[in-house]
Amino acid sequence: MTWMIPGFLTLLGFAALALSQKKHHKAVMRAFPTSGRVRAWQATGWCALLFSTAWCIQTFGIGYGLVVETALLNVAGVIVALTLTYRYGGPSSSSRTE
């Protein structure tokens, strides 16, 4: 649990921040986001990242906690980016069917 929660939160946070970007939203949701949606994804993303930071500091102490959080951010970012390639909706592959 000590690792699951901040790990999940960083993944969620980065995934939400990715979805707040037009091109990723289009690729995943097949439509450009409305400005309200953008703000909602941004809020979700930043809140999740803040919560995970807070959780890490609370659990591991300020020093160790910040290291853990940074490490989780590194890895979560890579995971989110690689997951997005699964449905990268670039111009050449936009007609791809499932």
Add this chain to the structure above:
Amino acid sequence: MTNTPETGGFHGAFRQSMSWLHTWVGLVLGVVLYFMFVTGTTGYAHYEITRWMTPEQGVKVDAAVSRPADEMVDAALALTQERLPGAPLIYVTLPIEGREDTGYLNIYAEPPPAPDGAEAAEPFEAQIDPATLREIAPTDVRETGGGEALYVMHYDLHYIPFESITLFGVSLPAWPTLIVGVATMFMLVAIVTGIVVHKKIFADFFTFRPGKGQRSWLDAHNLSSVLALPFMIMITYSGLIMYAYDYMPTVKAAAYGTGDALDSVRFDCDAYNYGCAKREPTGEAAPLAPLGPMIARTEAEFPNDAIKWIDIYNVGDRAVTVDVWPSGSESFGAYPYITFDGTTGEVIEVNRGKEGNPVGTTGDVLLALHEGLFAGPMLRWLYLLTGAVGAAMVATGLVLWSAKRRQKLKATEKADFGLEFVERTNVGIIAGLLIAVAAYFWANRLLPVGMEGRADWEVNVMFVTWAAMLAHAALRPARKAWVEQWVIATLAYGLIPILNALTTDIHLAATILAGDWVLASFDLSMIGLAVFFALTARKAAKKASMALWPTNVAPARTRAMEPAE
């Protein structure tokens, strides 16, 4: 950011010159940096690697078999007394659960100063089995460099002699330290210039568009560097700071003296928070008090930690002091310790590490961040992954250099020598080094036990393999060389668990059944790496229109004919 003109104006010119610097610094130092990232990253698992490379230790579930700390230390002192009588300086490392646990009690003792003209004796080094308190003979456990030799390469560069040059009475850093320092300094330059050059850090934060040639390599390079940027800055900066006193020797010389006049006790204490209460030997003999009470006193002071290190200075002299270090699990690298008067057993000083001097503590914390010394298993996995991302960043940067130039060539144009050279050496550097590391593990299992200079030969095998891979890449067209070397890497890593099962009894089935996850995770990681390299090989084969298997001949197959996901 977006309205900055591509060329012209101050910003354009500035960005262009930064881009030039980034490109060429990266290309020239890429080899050293890639080597440092790959071998350095293994350091986060160097204990696990050493366990695997000494299969004679067998399967272990817990470390509860150790004798009490004072019995172990007494055995270590008795052995040292027998083998190197009169040793004035003895370091003992106790095997306790966690990082840097070799599974043995380690002794290092310095020889007494030699009488005039005579040659000084060799330092005494030995390992003791914590359960039986018996010395480990070389025939018990194969001689190996282990995980330590592998990660130490990233700063001692192995073959380059560790000799320092003296200039105007000030000793400059040793050659490897100097080379590594230059590479690290330029790594910082590459990081900063890379940030300047990268136009859309936030817009392209998660962007990775595979299958688009040069664009994909740029994406991969950006992705690996931006997402791991905090790690990159930390690892580079802390690596540089670690040798700050070597790189700026005059500062140390001015404040602490130089040569024979160097006040090393004060320097070690100020810079590393280490040996602060060490005293000058008096020349008057005195016996060492029993260590049991000193250990007990330290355990009482730091109830959450087991005793990890014991340093005894001026053994046999009235001025003998004993530093007892707990494992410092809560100290973030700035380890606390207690100094005892070795003749009476009284406390001289309780050094609380963190609350010690700020300079030493800053250095300790940076060092700990660099080495992940404080990290538990989970965080070390993250360190490993991030280190691998760092290696990937250097590798993709190297490939990007040639991909960019290849893309610019017109269909009829032939690549010039420079491009061909970089393309081919890239294969030998990037895939070749990974194969060489696998060869290091193969050598550990296949070189005869008891062979003269076995540990050295393990490393020689690694570098001979790397040289062979560089030669192979030089002789083959780059696209084919990529495929072939990724296939070799797949086999080299994938067969390690099988080789292990054939040559030892710590095979995967045994380790998993016994629940020894340290050993099991090594074999499983090898399989994981093999899978990753296999996928890479498949990708490279597609690009080179090569069939990996003769039965799978379908060179004309196009993307459209592939089954939909």
